[in-house]
Amino acid sequence: EDKVVQSPLSLVVHEGDTVTLNCSYEVTNFRSLLWYKQEKKAPTFLFMLTSSGIEKKSGRLSSILDKKELSSILNITATQTGDSAIYLCAVEEGGNQFYFGTGTSLTVIP
Amino acid sequence: DVKVTQSSRYLVKRTGEKVFLECVQDMDHENMFWYRQDPGLGLRLIYFSYDVKMKEKGDIPEGYSVSREKKERFSLILESASTNQTSMYLCASRKPWRVGTHTGELFFGEGSRLTVL
Numbered sequence: 001e002d003k004v005v006q007s008p009l010s011l012v013v014h015e016g017d018t019v020t021l022n023c024s025y026e027v028t029n030f031r032s033l034l035w036y037k038q039e040k041k042a043p044t045f046l047f048m049l050t051s052s053g054i055e056k057k058s059g060r061l062s063s064i065l066d067k068k069e070l071s072s073i074l075n076i077t078a079t080q081t082g083d084s085a086i087y088l089c090a091v092e093e094g095g096n097q098f099y100f101g102t103g104t105s106l107t108v109i110p
Numbered sequence: 111d112v113k114v115t116q117s118s119r120y121l122v123k124r125t126g127e128k129v130f131l132e133c134v135q136d137m138d139h140e141n142m143f144w145y146r147q148d149p150g151l152g153l154r155l156i157y158f159s160y161d162v163k164m165k166e167k168g169d170i171p172e173g174y175s176v177s178r179e180k181k182e183r184f185s186l187i188l189e190s191a192s193t194n195q196t197s198m199y200l201c202a203s204r205k206p207w208r209v210g211t212h213t214g215e216l217f218f219g220e221g222s223r224l225t226v227l
Binding site: 004034036041042043044045048088090096097098100101102103 | 114141143145150151152153154155158160166200206214215216217218219220221
């Protein structure tokens with residue numbers, strides 16, 4: 001049974017659109033939720049969320065955690081072609097265990 | 111900047127060969143991890159290491175072993191490579207979680223794409 005589920009699996013949008021990526025999880029000893037961006041190389045860190053309801057923001061990207069709903073969203077506004085990537089969600093459970101979703105593949109068309 | 115370096119970006123091996131994947135980090139991180147990444151399956155943990163000479167099995171350790179003789183280096187070993195071990199292998203490191211702190215994120219290497227023929 002998957003502990004971290006991301007949706008949608010893939011998404012194609014036009015430049016300038018706003019997108020929302022979803023991540024839901026089910027772990028017993030939650031510590032943190034992390035978002036990564038992966039182009040054709042190593043995943044690069046975007047956000048780490050530990051507290052519910054507090055938005056993390058970096059430029060056009062933002063993310064928020066809802067611990068009651070066991071979920072998180074990643075928003076990207078005014079998308080650019082450089083945002084095309086796979087976005088990974090990971091949840092850290094007690095004991096140094098990270099569970100990853102399968103990712104959302106985002107394609108931004110000029 | 112944290113740097114996690116994986117020695118081989120692309121490898122092609124034959125079934126039955128012994129394969130070594132090396133990973134070195136330069137930030138004095140205690141924790142190191144080996145994942146494999148396959149389409150539709152995401153990242154799956156093979157082994158992780160709390161510290162030097164310490165190791166724990168992850169979700170898919172069968173067919174793999176690891177070595178952590180020095181803090182900065184974590185090696186993944188395929189004793190006898192098989193075709194179902196064709197995959198992208200990602201190494202990661204981080205500082206360990208401690209009560210009352212927000213430990214950092216995982217820092218990933220560039221990945222080693224292994225093809226077993």
